[in-house]
Amino acid sequence: MIGRVKRTVTIDDVAREAKVSTSTVSYVLSGKRPISAPTRKRVEQAIAELGYRPHAGARALASSRTNTIALMVPLRVGVNVHVIMEFVGGVVARARDFSHDVLLLTQDDVSGLDRVTSGSIVDALVMMDVEADDPRVPVVAAADQPSVLIGLPADPEGLSCVDLDFEAAGRLAVRHLAAAGHQEIGLIGAPPEVMARHTSYADRLLRGFRTQAELAGVAIRVEPCEASPAGGRAAVDRLLAKAPGTTGLLVHNEGALPHVLARLAETGRQPDVVALCPADVAAAQTVPLAHIELPAEAIGRTAVDMVMARLEGEVPAETRLLAPALIQPRPAS
Amino acid sequence: MIGRVKRTVTIDDVAREAKVSTSTVSYVLSGKRPISAPTRKRVEQAIAELGYRPHAGARALASSRTNTIALMVPLRVGVNVHVIMEFVGGVVARARDFSHDVLLLTQDDVSGLDRVTSGSIVDALVMMDVEADDPRVPVVAAADQPSVLIGLPADPEGLSCVDLDFEAAGRLAVRHLAAAGHQEIGLIGAPPEVMARHTSYADRLLRGFRTQAELAGVAIRVEPCEASPAGGRAAVDRLLAKAPGTTGLLVHNEGALPHVLARLAETGRQPDVVALCPADVAAAQTVPLAHIELPAEAIGRTAVDMVMARLEGEVPAETRLLAPALIQPRPAS
DNA sequence: TATCAATGTCGAAGCGCTTCGACGTAGCTG
DNA sequence: CAGCTACGTCGAAGCGCTTCGACATTGATA
Numbered sequence: 031m032i033g034r035v036k037r038t039v040t041i042d043d044v045a046r047e048a049k050v051s052t053s054t055v056s057y058v059l060s061g062k063r064p065i066s067a068p069t070r071k072r073v074e075q076a077i078a079e080l081g082y083r084p085h086a087g088a089r090a091l092a093s094s095r096t097n098t099i100a101l102m103v104p105l106r107v108g109v110n111v112h113v114i115m116e117f118v119g120g121v122v123a124r125a126r127d128f129s130h131d132v133l134l135l136t137q138d139d140v141s142g143l144d145r146v147t148s149g150s151i152v153d154a155l156v157m158m159d160v161e162a163d164d165p166r167v168p169v170v171a172a173a174d175q176p177s178v179l180i181g182l183p184a185d186p187e188g189l190s191c192v193d194l195d196f197e198a199a200g201r202l203a204v205r206h207l208a209a210a211g212h213q214e215i216g217l218i219g220a221p222p223e224v225m226a227r228h229t230s231y232a233d234r235l236l237r238g239f240r241t242q243a244e245l246a247g248v249a250i251r252v253e254p255c256e257a258s259p260a261g262g263r264a265a266v267d268r269l270l271a272k273a274p275g276t277t278g279l280l281v282h283n284e285g286a287l288p289h290v291l292a293r294l295a296e297t298g299r300q301p302d303v304v305a306l307c308p309a310d311v312a313a314a315q316t317v318p319l320a321h322i323e324l325p326a327e328a329i330g331r332t333a334v335d336m337v338m339a340r341l342e343g344e345v346p347a348e349t350r351l352l353a354p355a356l357i358q359p360r361p362a363s
Numbered sequence: 364m365i366g367r368v369k370r371t372v373t374i375d376d377v378a379r380e381a382k383v384s385t386s387t388v389s390y391v392l393s394g395k396r397p398i399s400a401p402t403r404k405r406v407e408q409a410i411a412e413l414g415y416r417p418h419a420g421a422r423a424l425a426s427s428r429t430n431t432i433a434l435m436v437p438l439r440v441g442v443n444v445h446v447i448m449e450f451v452g453g454v455v456a457r458a459r460d461f462s463h464d465v466l467l468l469t470q471d472d473v474s475g476l477d478r479v480t481s482g483s484i485v486d487a488l489v490m491m492d493v494e495a496d497d498p499r500v501p502v503v504a505a506a507d508q509p510s511v512l513i514g515l516p517a518d519p520e521g522l523s524c525v526d527l528d529f530e531a532a533g534r535l536a537v538r539h540l541a542a543a544g545h546q547e548i549g550l551i552g553a554p555p556e557v558m559a560r561h562t563s564y565a566d567r568l569l570r571g572f573r574t575q576a577e578l579a580g581v582a583i584r585v586e587p588c589e590a591s592p593a594g595g596r597a598a599v600d601r602l603l604a605k606a607p608g609t610t611g612l613l614v615h616n617e618g619a620l621p622h623v624l625a626r627l628a629e630t631g632r633q634p635d636v637v638a639l640c641p642a643d644v645a646a647a648q649t650v651p652l653a654h655i656e657l658p659a660e661a662i663g664r665t666a667v668d669m670v671m672a673r674l675e676g677e678v679p680a681e682t683r684l685l686a687p688a689l690i691q692p693r694p695a696s
Numbered sequence: 697t698a699t700c701a702a703t704g705t706c707g708a709a710g711c712g713c714t715t716c717g718a719c720g721t722a723g724c725t726g
Numbered sequence: 727c728a729g730c731t732a733c734g735t736c737g738a739a740g741c742g743c744t745t746c747g748a749c750a751t752t753g754a755t756a
Binding site: 090112151259 | 447472478484
Binding site for chain 1: 702703704705706707708710711712713
């Protein structure tokens with residue numbers, strides 16, 4: 031690297047080296063036209079020798095495809111970072127499978143949507159943590175590029191959505207607990223601010239929970255819960271004070287879960303607990319725990335699959351709700 | 364929007380509308396040449412009316428600036444997601460201040476570095492969670508574009524780094540505890556795998572801790588600790604078993620912190636505890652807690668500042684270690 | 697043997713933007 | 727009033743890539 035000149039090597043350099051035209055190199059790269067084996071080999075060799083990398087901007091300009099998708103992540107209170115990370119991991123990994131990169135947008139970056147939906151910078155958009163009445167939804171609905179929502183807005187008007195079927199999860203939990211003979215069932219749920227925002231998943235879980243409780247004829251009690259040690263303990267105390275007969279419990283609050291369990295242990299009450307959380311969170315608890323899995327990573331991957339499908343062709347918008355599964359703790363330890 | 368034609372509006376459209384040349388529009392946008400007030404106003408109006416957005420790819424091609432920085436995030440075991448999110452938040456927010464976007468790379472995406480360092484796709488790189496002997500370090504060192512590491516490699520060979528001064532933090536903790544009269548001090552630290560990786564911060568904290576302990580003539584005991592409820596409790600038990608006289612404790616493990624505190628409370632031991640963690644984590648504990656603040660967001664912001672400075676001009680590489688501060692809990696509550 | 701389709705390659709025209717040099721047109725100075 | 731220097735604006739040349747139509751070849755078919 032004497033001289034430190036290092037002019038970036040372009041497709042023309044490759045073409046010259048391989049003694050073909052630039053278009054041939056391009057076709058070798060994209061595979062959009064047949065290239066004979068010997069030519070292909072020469073080109074590939076030249077690419078390797080020169081260490082050629084296509085220029086992303088030039089490519090985007092010529093093909094109007096950026097090979098990048100935007101991911102809008104909530105970095106704010108009340109959402110569980112652990113779950114978010116799983117989503118993000120799933121999205122990034124799957125995007126790479128499609129040789130796309132991920133541009134990170136934060137929820138509070140209001141101009142971000144504009145920047146991104148005005149084309150040119152990403153091909154598509156995945157938006158996490160959608161609320162029932164989310165102001166961003168009309169914006170992305172009006173955008174040129176495809177987008178997929180993680181979560182369910184009140185009116186998905188032609189948008190694609192993925193999420194766990196929280197309503198089914200609510201029903202499943204009640205069905206499970208009622209079948210175990212419990213007559214009074216509690217729900218320790220999302221933080222109050224999440225409930226207040228009518229974040230879609232909290233509402234849906236609640237709906238399923240209520241519906242099935244009515245069907246099964248069991249009494250229920252719902253407590254919002256701060257995602258903190260103190261919050262978890264307080265929620266338990268409130269719940270037991272108001273509904274002392276509670277013997278079955280659904281906990282949907284990552285952050286508070288260990289403290290809820292700890293507090294329950296302290297009070298000497300041992301209600302039947304079902305947690306709604308990712309598998310590894312359930313596994314990390316001190317006691318074996320029945321849980322309804324929150325397949326965050328799978329949801330992230332699915333979101334990318336859907337967005338890619340729409341990028342390929344005119345796939346109609348669809349909403350996919352993943353069926354919940356209740357996992358019993360391993361009997362032996 | 365009848366007809367759904369929607370040809371993207373280009374800089375030429377704006378120029379035509381404003382009755383100026385394209386270059387004038389460009390100069391209005393970039394401010395790189397003086398433009399008279401009336402002309403500027405006409406152009407700005409045209410931009411607003413047409414809803415013009417510059418095409419990122421075209422811009423990147425012409426100016427060889429993408430206005431994007433890459434952020435390599437560890438999505439793997441042993442790192443605390445909460446802290447990571449704070450870093451990320453800081454990076455993204457500050458990048459936006461410089462009107463840059465953030466491209467998300469994951470640690471395990473080995474080809475990511477290649478893709479990114481071969482120019483064209485981002486202007487610069489911020490890499491989190493650097494280990495003492497990190498294989499990625501030589502790669503970014505050889506790259507064309509500036510990069511900033513969060514964490515400290517063994518040999519920073521001309522690279523810019525930012526981090527909390529963990530060594531000073533270790534010393535500070537010991538000094539504080541020794542000053543309070545404690546003769547036996549414990550450290551409940553990072554998970555074993557982090558220790559084993561020789562992740563830079565864990566090593567440095569330990570070094571400071573040891574150094575100062577020797578100086579102060581206090582006995583120490585170090586326990587790695589899984590970031591789980593069970594891990595936290597187990598670490599406490601191990602520590603107290605091996606060094607029952609421990610009366611002062613430094614805890615550097617976000618995930619285990621609440622469980623460490625809980626276990627300590629159960630054992631009836633009330634050692635003087637200092638936590639090393641972000642302020643909000645300390646605040647979220649059930650008891651008031653002295654802590655050395657881990658200013659994750661500030662570090663993230665600083666990383667961006669540094670990378671931007673290097674993007675501007677030929678700023679020499681530098682390492683910034685932020686001085687630790689010990690925060691006493693609010694006396695009254 | 698003339699014709700045609702298939703196959704592989706090439707040339708050139710952009711994609712939308714930045715930037716450099718050049719070109720007026722003022723307002724100064726001497 | 728000639729000769730300057732600023733200042734504001736324009737034209738045109740790319741940046742590196744994709745893609746379309748055209749142009750050989752070749753082998754098979756009539």
